[in-house]
Amino acid sequence: MSFKTTATISSFGGKLLKLTHEAKSTSCTMALNLYLPPTTQKKIPVLFYLAGLTCTGDNGAEKGFFQSAASQKGIAIVFPDTSPRGLKIEGEDESYDFGSGAGFYLDATRAPWSSGYKMQTYITSELPSALYSAFPELDSSRVSITGHSMGGHGALTLFLKNPGMYKSVSAFAPICNPSKCPWGEKAFGGYLEGKEEWAGHDATELIKGWKGGFDALIDVGTGDNFYKQGQLLPENFRDACVESGKKGLVMRFQDVSSSFPRG
Amino acid sequence: MSFKTTATISSFGGKLLKLTHEAKSTSCTMALNLYLPPTTQKKIPVLFYLAGLTCTGDNGAEKGFFQSAASQKGIAIVFPDTSPRGLKIEGEDESYDFGSGAGFYLDATRAPWSSGYKMQTYITSELPSALYSAFPELDSSRVSITGHSMGGHGALTLFLKNPGMYKSVSAFAPICNPSKCPWGEKAFGGYLEGKEEWAGHDATELIKGWKGGFDALIDVGTGDNFYKQGQLLPENFRDACVESGKKGLVMRFQDVSSSFPRG
Numbered sequence: 001m002s003f004k005t006t007a008t009i010s011s012f013g014g015k016l017l018k019l020t021h022e023a024k025s026t027s028c029t030m031a032l033n034l035y036l037p038p039t040t041q042k043k044i045p046v047l048f049y050l051a052g053l054t055c056t057g058d059n060g061a062e063k064g065f066f067q068s069a070a071s072q073k074g075i076a077i078v079f080p081d082t083s084p085r086g087l088k089i090e091g092e093d094e095s096y097d098f099g100s101g102a103g104f105y106l107d108a109t110r111a112p113w114s115s116g117y118k119m120q121t122y123i124t125s126e127l128p129s130a131l132y133s134a135f136p137e138l139d140s141s142r143v144s145i146t147g148h149s150m151g152g153h154g155a156l157t158l159f160l161k162n163p164g165m166y167k168s169v170s171a172f173a174p175i176c177n178p179s180k181c182p183w184g185e186k187a188f189g190g191y192l193e194g195k196e197e198w199a200g201h202d203a204t205e206l207i208k209g210w211k212g213g214f215d216a217l218i219d220v221g222t223g224d225n226f227y228k229q230g231q232l233l234p235e236n237f238r239d240a241c242v243e244s245g246k247k248g249l250v251m252r253f254q255d256v257s258s259s260f261p262r263g
Numbered sequence: 264m265s266f267k268t269t270a271t272i273s274s275f276g277g278k279l280l281k282l283t284h285e286a287k288s289t290s291c292t293m294a295l296n297l298y299l300p301p302t303t304q305k306k307i308p309v310l311f312y313l314a315g316l317t318c319t320g321d322n323g324a325e326k327g328f329f330q331s332a333a334s335q336k337g338i339a340i341v342f343p344d345t346s347p348r349g350l351k352i353e354g355e356d357e358s359y360d361f362g363s364g365a366g367f368y369l370d371a372t373r374a375p376w377s378s379g380y381k382m383q384t385y386i387t388s389e390l391p392s393a394l395y396s397a398f399p400e401l402d403s404s405r406v407s408i409t410g411h412s413m414g415g416h417g418a419l420t421l422f423l424k425n426p427g428m429y430k431s432v433s434a435f436a437p438i439c440n441p442s443k444c445p446w447g448e449k450a451f452g453g454y455l456e457g458k459e460e461w462a463g464h465d466a467t468e469l470i471k472g473w474k475g476g477f478d479a480l481i482d483v484g485t486g487d488n489f490y491k492q493g494q495l496l497p498e499n500f501r502d503a504c505v506e507s508g509k510k511g512l513v514m515r516f517q518d519v520s521s522s523f524p525r526g
Contacts (some may be wrong), residue, residue, distance in 0.1 A: 010484070012328075063325050065275075091376065221273070254273065 005135050006031075013038035014063055014073035025126045026084035027116035033061040033079035034131070037071045043139035044076045045167075046131075048123065050147030050154040053183070054101045057081045060148070076138055080127060082150065084116045097183050098190055104178075105154030106201045110193035117191060124158055124165065145170040149226065150175055150183070152218070156203035156237075160210055170217040173224055176237035178203040183231050204237045208244045215248035222255045266397050269294075275334035276301035280325055281441065288389045289347035290379035296324040296342040297394070301335045306402035307339045307392075308430075311386065313414030313421075316446070317364045320344045323411070339401055343390060347379045360446050361453055367441075368417030369464045371454035380454060387421055389429065407431040412489065413438055413446070415481070419466035419500075423473055433480040436487055439500035440467040446494050467500045471507045478511035485518045 005016075005244045007018040014037040021073020023030040037044065047070070049060045057079040068079050083103030089112045092099035099113075108117035132140040145166045147155035152174020159169035188198045198203035207214065220227055220234050227234070234251060241249045270281040277300040286293045300307065310333070312323045320342040324330075333340050346366030352375045355362035371380035380393035395403040408429045415437020422432035440446020442465045451461045462468035470477065483490055483497050490497070497514060504512045 065328060065331060068328060068331050 003130065007182070011035060011067045014067070014071050016067065021130060023084075023122055023126055025116075025118040025121040028084045028086055029083055030084070030122070030127070032057040032081060032127070033077075034135070035061065035067050035077040035079070036135075036137075037067075037076060039074040041074055042096030043142070044074060044137050045142035045144070046076045046078060046138050046140075048078045048080070048128075048143065048145045048155075048166075050080065050123070050145070050149050050151030050158075051082050051107060052147070053082070054096050055082050055151075056101070076135075078127070078131065078160050080123060083119060083215040087116045089113065089115070093184075096188055102150065102187065104150060104184075104187045104191060104201070105158060106191060109193040109197060110191055113191050119154075120158065120161075123154070124162055126224055142167055144170075146170045147170070147174065148172045149232075152176075153178055153184075153203060156216075156218075157201055157206060159216075160206035161200075161205060163211070166256075168215070170219075172177070172219050173217060173221060173227065173232060174203070174234070174237075175232055176218075177233040178202050179205070180236065181231045181233055202238045203235070207237065207240050207246060210244075210246060213248040214241060216250070218249065218251045220253050222253050274298060274330045277330070277334050279330065281395075284386055284393060286347075286389055288379075288381040288384040291349055293344055293347070293385070293390070295320040295344060295390070296340075297398070298324065298330050298333055298340040298342070299398075300330075300337050300339060302337040304337055304341065305400070306405070306491075307337060307400050308405035308407070309339045309341060309401050309403075310403040311341045311343070311391075311406070311408045311410075311418075311429075313343065313368060313386070313408070313417040314345050314415050315412030316345070316408070317359050318414075319364070323457050331411030341390070341394065341399075343386060345396075346382060350379045352376065354380070358449075361449055365413065365450065367413060367447075367450045367454060367464070368421060369454060371463045372456040372460060373454055376454050382417075383421065383424075386417065386523065387425055400418070405430055409433045409435070410437065411435045412495075415439075416441055416447075416466060419479075419481075420464055420469060422479075423466060423469035424463075426474070433482075435482050436484060436490065436495060437466070437481060437497070437500075438495055441465050442468070443499065444494045444496055467496070467503045470503050470509060472511060473507075476511040477504060477509040480515070481512065481514045483514070483516050485516050 003019040005017050005019045009016040017034045020031045022028050060079045072246045082101050103117055103119035105119045106253055107120045132138050143166055145155045152171030155169050155171050159166050179198045181203050238251050266282040266284045272279040280297045283292050283294045300425050314322050323342045323374050337351050366380055366382035368382045371377045402411045406429055408418045408422055415434030418432050419432050422429050442461045501514050
């Protein structure tokens with residue numbers, strides 16, 4: 001489970017490592033980026049950033065603009081890939097929203113996807129175990145999770161499925177109620193054996209069974225075409241929090257036209 | 264000379280505009296990015312960022328990580344393209360280091376390139392005129408220039424060719440002595456009619472005739488493969504500064520292996 005370092009890039013006083021490793025859960029070589037901040041801490045807290053549809057671990061690292069803040073705060077960031085690659089499953093490269101680049105951070109139960117589409121196990125178990133072993137400066141007791149779009153769905157659901165695993169959760173334009181949006185219906189219908197499994201991978205359903213408070217930031221741009229098309233449905237998640245008595249959620253709607261005074 | 268705004272993206276409290284306009288100097292539609300910071304200033308200082316070989320105006324805007332600092336300092340950034348596009352000149356798309364994506368920020372004198380490869384006129388005259396007209400909040404009296412690799416060559420040479428036009432110049436891994444490196448020899452040989460023109464587009468030659476001090480920052484990574492291959496030749500520029508008595512240059516060599524304590 002050791003990593004191969006394919007590049008080391010200086011970034012805001014720290015370094016961005018481009019890594020690959022052989023993953024059992026996904027039955028393939030997985031690539032990722034790891035940002036290590038400059039720090040004098042012995043143990044570095046870790047943030048997992050889960051990317052969205054069509055992305056790899058490179059998108060956030062190259063375009064996310066948050067190494068700067070991570071450097072200042074002394075936080076390591078893990079940027080994993082969004083699916084297995086090259087499993088030679090028929091149709092895996094046909095759609096932008098299913099198969100390669102679209103693993104939805106769950107463990108598939110329907111064949112043939114169940115043979116390697118195990119992103120939940122990869123992200124919550126195999127990858128972190130491998131990282132904490134290879135990089136002992138990472139603090140496995142202070143780990144948080146965030147993500148964008150499909151990765152926001154991943155962050156919310158993996159947080160809710162694994163009480164205590166993550167110190168915090170946040171999400172940027174997350175898919176909040178996949179059982180009720182076209183992307184989610186396609187993914188869950190394809191990856192999961194039965195419809196009774198869907199609720200177990202849907203943040204809006206999972207939050208109802210969550211015990212205790214739920215301090216989380218969800219940020220949504222109102223100009224986002226996928227929000228407007230009903231792929232994200234953040235209001236459904238907010239309503240589920242309110243109806244089930246969860247306090248602490250901050251849902252921030254960003255209105256592009258009003259956020260900048262020049263209009 | 265008006266601009267069409269193809270996208271408006273919120274960025275660090277300001278906005279990134281994706282623009283296109285019809286340019287006479289380059290005989291084609293040119294695309295660029297313009298970052299406008301959040302500011303209460305009536306007039307916003309402007310930084311031109313010139314990109315390197317193979318790039319467009321998108322590379323710096325998407326991966327440059329400097330909108331954050333520009334937002335804090337209240338600086339607008341112009342990210343122009345690196346060449347004309349689609350002129351249908353034979354061979355324009357054959358090389359990564361000549362033609363499309365490789366305009367070298369000069370006005371070509373050799374046919375057929377002389378018909379549209381006029382990036383010097385575009386960057387120093389047509390584009391700024393159009394921008395200051397369309398965006399009157401930009402302060403045309405406070406303009407600086409920087410760039411990377413081929414764009415660093417562009418920043419240094421356009422600064423040196425146009426005394427007083429720019430308040431400051433800096434460059435990241437610039438091509439410093441193109442007359443003596445393979446990239447420059449190919450570009451100058453292709454774009455310029457005669458070899459006697461080369462010195463007029465070579466920072467290491469131009470600096471010798473520069474009057475006064477030369478306060479500039481040049482940053483070079485010693486692990487940069489193009490530096491190691493002799494494409495950048497920053498030492499030649501530094502030596503020319505020293506030999507011609509120019510003071511103020513800061514040439515900063517970044518050693519990747521020593522810049523990060525973990526090694």
